[in-house]
Amino acid sequence: MPLFLDIHRHIPGLTKDAVEGAHQRDLATQSKHDAKFLNYWFNDRTGDVFCLVEAPSKEAAVRVHQEAHGLVADEVVEVREGE
Amino acid sequence: MPLFLDIHRHIPGLTKDAVEGAHQRDLATQSKHDAKFLNYWFNDRTGDVFCLVEAPSKEAAVRVHQEAHGLVADEVVEVREGE
Numbered sequence: 747m748p749l750f751l752d753i754h755r756h757i758p759g760l761t762k763d764a765v766e767g768a769h770q771r772d773l774a775t776q777s778k779h780d781a782k783f784l785n786y787w788f789n790d791r792t793g794d795v796f797c798l799v800e801a802p803s804k805e806a807a808v809r810v811h812q813e814a815h816g817l818v819a820d821e822v823v824e825v826r827e828g829e
Numbered sequence: 830m831p832l833f834l835d836i837h838r839h840i841p842g843l844t845k846d847a848v849e850g851a852h853q854r855d856l857a858t859q860s861k862h863d864a865k866f867l868n869y870w871f872n873d874r875t876g877d878v879f880c881l882v883e884a885p886s887k888e889a890a891v892r893v894h895q896e897a898h899g900l901v902a903d904e905v906v907e908v909r910e911g912e
Contacts, residue, residue, distance in 0.1 A: 769911055787834055787908035794906050823877050825870035828852055
């Protein structure tokens with residue numbers, strides 16, 4: 747399954763609770779799009795969030811965010827994990 | 830220990846072997862700076878690399894790359910991992 751890092755930059759007013767809540771909504775939505783959100787990293791001062799997600803396509807990964815909470819990433823980069 | 834995601838964008842001519850070699854040099858260098866490179870993700874078409882690293886400071890994380898192979902990240906973002 748392809749792997750993507752989605753990059754959200756400078757979300758205004760981002761909090762730890764907000765990003766946790768959004769992630770929970772991703773987890774509740776992902777199976778509709780055959781996606782699996784594996785992990786995320788964030789900075790609540792800069793408003794940056796990085797989500798690692800397996801999905802059949804970039805579009806499928808984007809749709810999970812769209813449906814779950816509407817906070818679509820600024821960029822989605824297909825990646826391979828280092829060995 | 831603080832956690833950082835370092836972001837390298839559009840490295841010309843990036844290959845899987847090159848990024849693996851650079852990562853091995855990071856691993857060989859990191860202890861001098863009390864850093865620990867945990868994982869990385871890359872795209873050899875776009876030339877993007879994302880390294881997840883524990884380090885005492887952003888500067889320490891940068892110095893590992895400087896000494897190991899000279900490919901300093903475009904940006905280093907302090908992050909917390911999602912729970």
